[in-house]
Amino acid sequence: MSLVKRTGAMLVAVFLTLGLMAPQTARAETNATQSITSASQWIADAWQNKRNQFFSAGTTADGIIALSAANQKPDTVRSMLVDLKKRGPAYSKDNPARLAKMILTADTSGQNPGTLFGCDRNLVTELQDMVKTSTTTGAEYWGPYLIAIALTRAGEEVPEWVIADMEKNQDATSGGFGYMESGDFIGDPDYTAVGISAMNLIEQNSANAEHAQRASASITQATTWSADPKTQKQDARSNSYYWETYSSTNSTGMLASALGEVGVEITSPVRYLTTQQKADGGWAGSHNGRTSNVMATTQAILGVIGEGYGTARSTQVPEMVTCGTTPPKPPEPAETVYNTPGYRVVNGREWRTTCEPYSQTKRCTATIKATTVTQVGGRFVVKNDYVFNNMTYLPSPRSLWKNNPLGGNGKVNANVSWTATDGRKWRTECDTKLTGRGGCRTFAEADVIETISRPGQSNQYRWVTKEIFNNIVQFS
Numbered sequence: 006m007s008l009v010k011r012t013g014a015m016l017v018a019v020f021l022t023l024g025l026m027a028p029q030t031a032r033a034e035t036n037a038t039q040s041i042t043s044a045s046q047w048i049a050d051a052w053q054n055k056r057n058q059f060f061s062a063g064t065t066a067d068g069i070i071a072l073s074a075a076n077q078k079p080d081t082v083r084s085m086l087v088d089l090k091k092r093g094p095a096y097s098k099d100n101p102a103r104l105a106k107m108i109l110t111a112d113t114s115g116q117n118p119g120t121l122f123g124c125d126r127n128l129v130t131e132l133q134d135m136v137k138t139s140t141t142t143g144a145e146y147w148g149p150y151l152i153a154i155a156l157t158r159a160g161e162e163v164p165e166w167v168i169a170d171m172e173k174n175q176d177a178t179s180g181g182f183g184y185m186e187s188g189d190f191i192g193d194p195d196y197t198a199v200g201i202s203a204m205n206l207i208e209q210n211s212a213n214a215e216h217a218q219r220a221s222a223s224i225t226q227a228t229t230w231s232a233d234p235k236t237q238k239q240d241a242r243s244n245s246y247y248w249e250t251y252s253s254t255n256s257t258g259m260l261a262s263a264l265g266e267v268g269v270e271i272t273s274p275v276r277y278l279t280t281q282q283k284a285d286g287g288w289a290g291s292h293n294g295r296t297s298n299v300m301a302t303t304q305a306i307l308g309v310i311g312e313g314y315g316t317a318r319s320t321q322v323p324e325m326v327t328c329g330t331t332p333p334k335p336p337e338p339a340e341t342v343y344n345t346p347g348y349r350v351v352n353g354r355e356w357r358t359t360c361e362p363y364s365q366t367k368r369c370t371a372t373i374k375a376t377t378v379t380q381v382g383g384r385f386v387v388k389n390d391y392v393f394n395n396m397t398y399l400p401s402p403r404s405l406w407k408n409n410p411l412g413g414n415g416k417v418n419a420n421v422s423w424t425a426t427d428g429r430k431w432r433t434e435c436d437t438k439l440t441g442r443g444g445c446r447t448f449a450e451a452d453v454i455e456t457i458s459r460p461g462q463s464n465q466y467r468w469v470t471k472e473i474f475n476n477i478v479q480f481s
Contacts, residue, residue, distance in 0.1 A: 037309055040279045043286030044306040045077040051287075051299055052081050058299040062096035063103065065089050066110040071303040073114040074262075074310045074317035082114055082322050090325075094122050101135040102148035104128060105155035112158045115320040117328075119159070124328035129159045136164055146184070149174075150199035154314050157206035163213050171200055172223065180226030181236065192230060194248035198259035201227045202315030205267050208442065221442055228269055228417075231260055240292075243280035245273040253292040254281055254301040258308035265311025268403035268417040268480070278308050311404055316481075343371050343397040343477065357391055366401035378454045378466055385454065385466040395474055400481035412478045413445050432472070445478040 048068055051058055059065045069085045072078045089110065097103040108128050111121040119127045136152055149170040153163045174196065175182045181192030182200035201224055207213045208220035230236055237246040238253070247257040261274040282288055287297025288305040307313040342349050342356040346369065349356045355374040360367050372391040379386050398411070406412025413419025413435035421433045435445035451473050457465040 036279050037275060040282055040309050041075050041306060042077065044282065044288070044302055044309070045072055045075045045286075047286035047297060047302055048072060048299070048306075049078045049081040051302075052085065055299075059085075059088075062089055062092040063106060064299060064303075065092065066106055067303040068299070069110050070113050070314065070317065071306050073319040073321070074307055074312050076319045076321055079321040082319075083325070086114060086116065086322065086325060090122060101132055102151050104132050104135065105148075105151040108132060108155035109151065109158055109314060112155075113314075113317050113319070115318065115322055116324055117326060118155070120326045120328050124326060129156070129161060132156065133161060136167060147196070147199050150196075150203045151314075153203040154199070154206055157203075157210040157213070160210070161212060163207055163210070163216075165216075168207065168213075168216055168219070171203060172219070175200060175223060175226065176230075179230050179233070179236075180228075181230035182227060192236060193250055194231070194236070194256040194260045195250055197227050197230060198256075198263040199314060201231075201260075201263040202266060202313060205263075206315050217442075224267055228264060228267065231264060231269070238292075240277050240280070243277050245277040245280070247274055247277040247292075249292065252290045252301055254278065254288040254290065254294075254305040258288075258301075258305035259313065261308030262311060262313030262317075263315065265308075265404065266313065266315045268415060270416060271308070271311060275309050275311075278305050281305075316402075343395070344369050344399055355391075356394075360399075363398065365405055367399045369397045369399065371395055371397070378456065380454065387464075396476040398476065398478045400479045403480045406478065406480075411445065411447050411476060412480075419445065430472075431475075433478075435478075440477075443480045446474065447476045447478070448472045449475045 048071055052068060059068060065085050065088050069082055069089065072082050072085075089107070093107050097107050107121060108118040111118040111128075119129045121128055132152065132155060149167045152167050153171065156163050156167075171182070174184060176190045176192060179190075179192050181194075182196035183191045183193040184196065185191070204220040204223045204227070208217045208224065213220070231248070234246075236248065238249055239246055247253050248260050250256050257274050257278055261271045261278070264274075265271050278288070281293070282305075283295075283297045285297055286302075288294075288301040289296055290298050290301040294301075307317070310317070342351055342358055344358075344360075346358050346360045349358070356371060357373075358369055358371045360369040362368075371394045373394045374389065375392050377388055377390050377392055379388075403412065403415050403417075405415070407415030409415075410421040410423055410431070410433050413421055413433055417436055419433065419435040423431050425431060430450040431447060432449075433445050433447045434440060436442045440446045449472070450470060452468055453471050453473065454466050455469045455471075457467065459465075
């Protein structure tokens with residue numbers, strides 16, 4: 006037990022009470038909310054009145070993903086799923102990339118990805134068999150990325166060759182994902198978007214733990230590419246930047262959603278998208294285009310939401326095929342003294358933990374039985390009692406912490422320092438070797454009692470000012 010935990014921590018168990026959802030700029034929040042609602046309505050209307058725009062099962066899948074990410078229009082999503090169950094089998098036959106898209110679409114909409122096409126099939130197993138020995142990803146250019154996303158969303162291992170195939174298409178110098186053309190590498194925002202989403206899931210997938218470090222490095226390179234002014238275009242009208250290949254709205258929507266999934270600031274591209282949105286709620290396929298279309302709208306909306314192929318998920322439509330069994334639940338984090346209420350003995354030490362709701366997550370406070378020193382009436386008193394160890398904020402989206410320094414203000418690799426109203430100094434670091442990727446730790450300056458031990462002499466005590474560990478924030 007460290008000196009800080011034995012002495013000072015129990016004296017200064019100060020709980021920082023900053024709100025997890027501190028108020029944002031009202032206009033920005035309202036614009037995003039209105040944009041998502043208007044776009045969802047446009048997609049639902051197009052499905053109802055212009056069904057021919059959903060020309061394939063893949064386009065229907067895009068509609069399901071978009072409305073599920075927005076968590077809106079459940080009746081339309083249900084209708085789309087019925088259509089996908091009819092057209093999806095032929096669309097994905099003998100094509101691992103298309104089958105992967107069906108799997109991730111099912112998971113995004115809260116359906117069982119294994120039994121989307123009926124209880125007599127297991128799509129996840131079929132995909133695993135397809136990619137186990139063959140390195141053919143089908144006609145889809147996004148083949149390896151979609152396969153990686155589908156398998157990780159299902160909690161399954163991604164084959165080494167799929168990861169290597171993605172890495173082969175990531176430029177070692179610029180960091181962007183793309184393709185070769187006439188002997189030159191072309192960095193592409195669409196490829197980079199699915200690359201970030203795929204690598205982010207690989208890094209978090211316990212079945213691919215041995216590849217977490219290389220996936221993390223890949224994400225860092227790709228986000229660096231996206232932030233390079235050379236890869237961005239500027240829009241004077243909205244004073245924002247965007248990305249473009251064949252379509253500015255598609256590319257910006259995809260890349261902004263992937264960056265949002267890994268906690269990168271996307272205010273500027275979101276402002277571009279909301280400015281480009283048409284009065285009818287949809288988006289055109291080109292910069293300053295006039296006519297809304299399905300492909301642009303179903304991908305642009307993801308950028309405004311800040312989630313996409315990797316992490317978007319909705320349970321607004323109950324599972325339509327149960328096959329007589331309870332749908333598998335997402336894996337729960339391992340129980341520890343930091344995240345599970347109750348009494349435990351770990352390594353001979355007694356712990357007590359309590360948990361309570363905190364905004365959109367939970368906060369657990371862990372105490373440990375230890376030797377404590379207090380000053381009473383000018384004398385130092387030693388006793389054995391439960392003392393504060395730390396608080397842990399259970400996994401929640403990084404975006405919820407954008408205005409809270411405990412979560413690094415929602416930014417990756419954040420290092421935030423501030424002084425509280427009582428004059429105490431605080432510091433948060435995120436995504437470091439100490440915290441691990443996907444988490445933050447906060448430390449506070451405090452006055453603590455230090456024990457001075459010398460051989461043959463009684464212990465002596467003194468007050469010192471030190472930085473002590475206060476809390477952990479975990480991101481989902």
